[in-house]
Amino acid sequence: MFTIVNREEMAGGTVILNEIEAPRIAAKARPGQFLILKAGENGERIPLTMAETDPEKGTVTVIYMVVGKSTELFRRLKVGDAYQDVIGPLGQPTHIEPGKNVVCVGGGTGVAVLHPIARGMKQAGCDVTSIIGSRNKDLLILEDKMRLASTDLHVCTDDGSYGRKGFVTEVLKEKLEAGGVDQVVAIGPVPMMKFVSLMTKEYGVPTMVSLNPIMIDGTGMCGGCRVTVGGETKFGCVDGPEFDGHQVDFDELILRLRAYTEQERCSHELCKCEGRH
Amino acid sequence: MAAEKTPRQAMPEQPPLVRARNFEEVPLGYTAEQAVAEAGRCLQCKNPACVQGCPVNVDIPGFIKHIAAGDFDKAIGKIWERNSLPAVCGRVCPQEIQCEGNCLLGRKGEAVAIGNLERFAADWERKHHVCELPSRDAATGKRVAVVGSGPSSLTVASDLVLKGHEVSLFEAFHKPGGVLVYGIPEFRLPKDIVGAEVSCLQAQGVKLECDVVVGRTVTVDELFEQGFDAVYLGVGAGLPKFMRIPGENLVGVLSANEYLTRANLMKAYLFPEVDTPIPRGKRVAVLGGGNVAMDSARTAMRLGADKVSLVYRRSREEMPARKAEIHHAEEEGLDFQLLCNPVRYLGDDKGRLTGIECIRMELGEPDASGRRRPVEVPGSEFVLECDLAIVAIGSGANPLLTRSTPDLPLNKWGYVTANTDTGKTGKKGVWAGGDIVTGAATVILAMGAGRKAADSIHEYLTWGW
Numbered sequence: 001m002f003t004i005v006n007r008e009e010m011a012g013g014t015v016i017l018n019e020i021e022a023p024r025i026a027a028k029a030r031p032g033q034f035l036i037l038k039a040g041e042n043g044e045r046i047p048l049t050m051a052e053t054d055p056e057k058g059t060v061t062v063i064y065m066v067v068g069k070s071t072e073l074f075r076r077l078k079v080g081d082a083y084q085d086v087i088g089p090l091g092q093p094t095h096i097e098p099g100k101n102v103v104c105v106g107g108g109t110g111v112a113v114l115h116p117i118a119r120g121m122k123q124a125g126c127d128v129t130s131i132i133g134s135r136n137k138d139l140l141i142l143e144d145k146m147r148l149a150s151t152d153l154h155v156c157t158d159d160g161s162y163g164r165k166g167f168v169t170e171v172l173k174e175k176l177e178a179g180g181v182d183q184v185v186a187i188g189p190v191p192m193m194k195f196v197s198l199m200t201k202e203y204g205v206p207t208m209v210s211l212n213p214i215m216i217d218g219t220g221m222c223g224g225c226r227v228t229v230g231g232e233t234k235f236g237c238v239d240g241p242e243f244d245g246h247q248v249d250f251d252e253l254i255l256r257l258r259a260y261t262e263q264e265r266c267s268h269e270l271c272k273c274e275g276r277h
Numbered sequence: 278m279a280a281e282k283t284p285r286q287a288m289p290e291q292p293p294l295v296r297a298r299n300f301e302e303v304p305l306g307y308t309a310e311q312a313v314a315e316a317g318r319c320l321q322c323k324n325p326a327c328v329q330g331c332p333v334n335v336d337i338p339g340f341i342k343h344i345a346a347g348d349f350d351k352a353i354g355k356i357w358e359r360n361s362l363p364a365v366c367g368r369v370c371p372q373e374i375q376c377e378g379n380c381l382l383g384r385k386g387e388a389v390a391i392g393n394l395e396r397f398a399a400d401w402e403r404k405h406h407v408c409e410l411p412s413r414d415a416a417t418g419k420r421v422a423v424v425g426s427g428p429s430s431l432t433v434a435s436d437l438v439l440k441g442h443e444v445s446l447f448e449a450f451h452k453p454g455g456v457l458v459y460g461i462p463e464f465r466l467p468k469d470i471v472g473a474e475v476s477c478l479q480a481q482g483v484k485l486e487c488d489v490v491v492g493r494t495v496t497v498d499e500l501f502e503q504g505f506d507a508v509y510l511g512v513g514a515g516l517p518k519f520m521r522i523p524g525e526n527l528v529g530v531l532s533a534n535e536y537l538t539r540a541n542l543m544k545a546y547l548f549p550e551v552d553t554p555i556p557r558g559k560r561v562a563v564l565g566g567g568n569v570a571m572d573s574a575r576t577a578m579r580l581g582a583d584k585v586s587l588v589y590r591r592s593r594e595e596m597p598a599r600k601a602e603i604h605h606a607e608e609e610g611l612d613f614q615l616l617c618n619p620v621r622y623l624g625d626d627k628g629r630l631t632g633i634e635c636i637r638m639e640l641g642e643p644d645a646s647g648r649r650r651p652v653e654v655p656g657s658e659f660v661l662e663c664d665l666a667i668v669a670i671g672s673g674a675n676p677l678l679t680r681s682t683p684d685l686p687l688n689k690w691g692y693v694t695a696n697t698d699t700g701k702t703g704k705k706g707v708w709a710g711g712d713i714v715t716g717a718a719t720v721i722l723a724m725g726a727g728r729k730a731a732d733s734i735h736e737y738l739t740w741g742w
Contacts, residue, residue, distance in 0.1 A: 028495075223517040255628030256528055259529075
C-alpha cells in the first residue's frame with residue numbers, strides 16, 4: 001500500500017496533488033519519468049508523470065486533473081488513505097543539456113510535469129524562459145513554483161482573466177522571432193504540443209514533448225501506447241514519454257486517445273451516480 | 278484385460294453454445310468415479326515412457342496408481358514431489374505431445390488421460406485440504422531473488438524454499454502469476470487456482486513483492502547489493518510482435534498481450550463493474566494460429582462478438598495451438614480463414630478499424646522450421662470486414678530488464694543466453710529460464726527450466742559457482 005501523506009486541491013478542486021509514500025521509487029526517480037497508479041482492487045492502471053520526488057522523505061508527487069472515473073476515485077482519497085498500487089519509475093528520464101537557452105511551454109496540468117524539467121534545466125545552468133497557460137485564471141497551477149524554476153515567466157489565459165489574453169503559442173512566436181532559442185520543451189494538451197511543434201519546426205528549433213498515451217503495464221508488454229515518431233512505431237512507455245515533437249504524429253495520437261471515450265463516459269456517469277448516495 | 282476394455286473417460290464440459298458466452302471454465306473436471314475408472318486404464322509400465330515425456334518428470338504411474346486405489350491424498354502428494362503447480366499443468370500442458378503422446382495405450386487406441394487425472398488430484402486437494410505441505414529443510418541463511426512470478430519463477434521459488442533458502446519473488450504487475458494471470462483466460466485457467474497455488478508457496482515461506490519492476494524500480498546489481506546471493510530471471514518474453522503493415526495504429530488493432538491483459542488481469546469483461554474498459558468488437562479478426570490466438574478468439578466470442586475469424590497464413594496442420602484448444606474454438610463457432618495473410622488494415626476518418634485487406638496463400642516448399650512455406654496467390658486479395666483485430670503472431674524479448682543489466686550476455690534476438698542444463702547465464706550469480714531464454718513456449722517447459730535452474734542454484738549456494 002502507498003499512503004498519501006499530503007493532498008492539495010488546485011484550480012477550484014479540478015486538479016489534485018497527491019504526495020505519496022513510495023521510498024523505493026523516490027530513490028530512483030528522475031525528472032521526466034512516470035508512475036502507474038491504481039486506487040483499489042477493481043481499479044484501472046493510470047499512468048501519470050511525476051511532478052516531484054523527495055528521496056529523503058521517500059515520497060513521490062503527482063498532480064492530475066479529474067477527468068473520468070479513475071481520477072474521480074483518486075480524488076476521493078484523503079491524507080492517510082492509500083493507493084493499492086504504485087509502480088515506477090517508468091520511462092526514460094529527461095535528457096538535460098547544460099548551458100542552453102530553453103523555452104519551456106506548459107498548458108493545463110502539463111505545467112506540473114514541466115516544472116521539474118524547467119527546474120532541472122535552470123539548475124544545470126540553462127537560461128529558462130517559461131510560458132504557461134490555461135483557459136482561465138482559476139485553472140492556472142504552479143505559477144509561483146514556475147517563477148522560481150525560470151529565469152523569466154510569462155502567463156497567458158485564453159479568456160484574458162489573468163496575465164496575457166491568448167494562447168501560449170503567441171508568446172512563443174515572439175521568443176522565436178527574437179532568436180537565440182536552442183530548445184523548446186512543450187508539455188500540455190496534445191493540440192497545444194502539436195501547434196507548438198509545428199511552429200518551432202518552421203524556426204528549426206528542436207522541441208521535446210512529453211506524451212501520455214493509453215497504456216496498461218508501462219513496461220513495453222502491451223503495446224497499447226504505440227505512437228508514430230518519424231514514421232516508426234514507438235512505445236510511449238519505454239521509448240518515451242518524451243519524444244522529438246517534430247517527428248510525432250499528433251493527429252494519430254489524438255485519435256488513439258479517443259479509443260475508449262464512450263466507455264469512459266459511461267463509467268464516469270455511473271461513478272458520479274454512486275458518489276451521490 | 279479390463280484395462281483394454283474401459284474407454285478413455287470423456288471430460289464433462291459446458292455445452293459449446295452456452296460456454297461461448299460466459300467466462301466460466303469449459304471442462305468441468307472428472308467425478309471421483311470417472312477418475313478411478315480412467316486411472317484403472319493405466320498399464321503401470323515398468324519403464325514408463327510418459328515420465329520421460331514430462332519436462333518435470335512427475336511419477337505418473339505412481340500417482341495414477343493411488344487414484345485407481347481411491348487414495349487421492351496420496352496421489353497429490355506424489356505429484357507434489359515433482360510439480361508444485363498441478364492444478365495449472367493439468368489444465369494447460371500440451372499433454373498430447375508430452376506424457377500422453379508417449380503413452381503405450383496411445384499406440385493402438387487412446388492414451389490414458391494423464392492431464393485430466395492430474396487436474397482431478399489437484400482439484401480434489403484444493404477442495405478438501407487434507408494433505409500436508411511438503412516439509413522444509415533447515416534454513417541455510419542464503420537469499421534468492423526470483424524475478425517474475427510466472428510458471429518458471431514459481432517452480433524455482435517452490436524448489437528453493439523447500440531446500441531451506443530464503444526466497445523473494447518480485448512481480449512487475451500488481452498480481453502474481455505472470456502469464457498464468459494476464460495471458461491465459463479465466464475459462465481455461467480460473468484465476469482462483471493460480472491464486473491458491475501462489476498462496477501455497479507463501480505458506481511455505483516464499484516472500485512475494487508485487488509492483489516491483491526489476492530494471493526500473495531496482496536493478497539486478499542492486500539486488501546483489503541488498504544481500505541476495507543468487508538471482509533467477511523468469512520475466513517471460515513480454516514484447517508484442519506486430520505485423521508491421523500499414524494501418525496498424527488504427528484504433529481497434531490491439532496486440533493479444535493488451536487484449537488478454539485487459540480481459541484477464543484487469544477483468545475488463547466485467548466493465549463497468551471494474552474500471553478497465555475493453556473493446557467489444559462485433560466482427561473480430563484474430564491474426565495467428567497459436568494458443569494465444571485461440572485464447573483471444575474465444576475471449577472475443579465471450580465478449581459478445583457476432584463473428585470471430587482466425588486469420589492464419591498456413592494451413593490447419595501447421596497451427597501451433599494445442600489440439601484441444603482448436604477443437605474447443607471450432608465447437609464454439611470460430612471462423613477459420615486459413616492460408617490467408619493480412620496485407621493492410623483499413624480505417625475510417627475517425628482512425629477506427631473497418632477491415633483488413635488479406636491475400637490468399639498456398640503452401641510451397643518446406644522452410645527452415647520444416648513447415649511448408651506459404652506463398653501468396655497473386656490477385657486473390659479480399660477485404661475481411663472487422664471492427665477489432667487482435668494480433669497474436671508471437672512475442673519477442675522485452676529489453677527492459679536486460680538493458681539495465683549491461684553485463685548479462687544475450688543472443689542476437691535479445692534473449693538471455695543460459696545453459697540449457699543449468700540455467701546459468703554469463704553473469705555470476707544469475708540464472709534465467711522460461712520464455713526470456715527460449716522465446717515464447719509453454720508453461721511446462723518454463724517449469725522444466727525452472728526445475729533445472731533451482732537445482733543448479735542450490736548447488737551454487739551449497740558449494741559455490
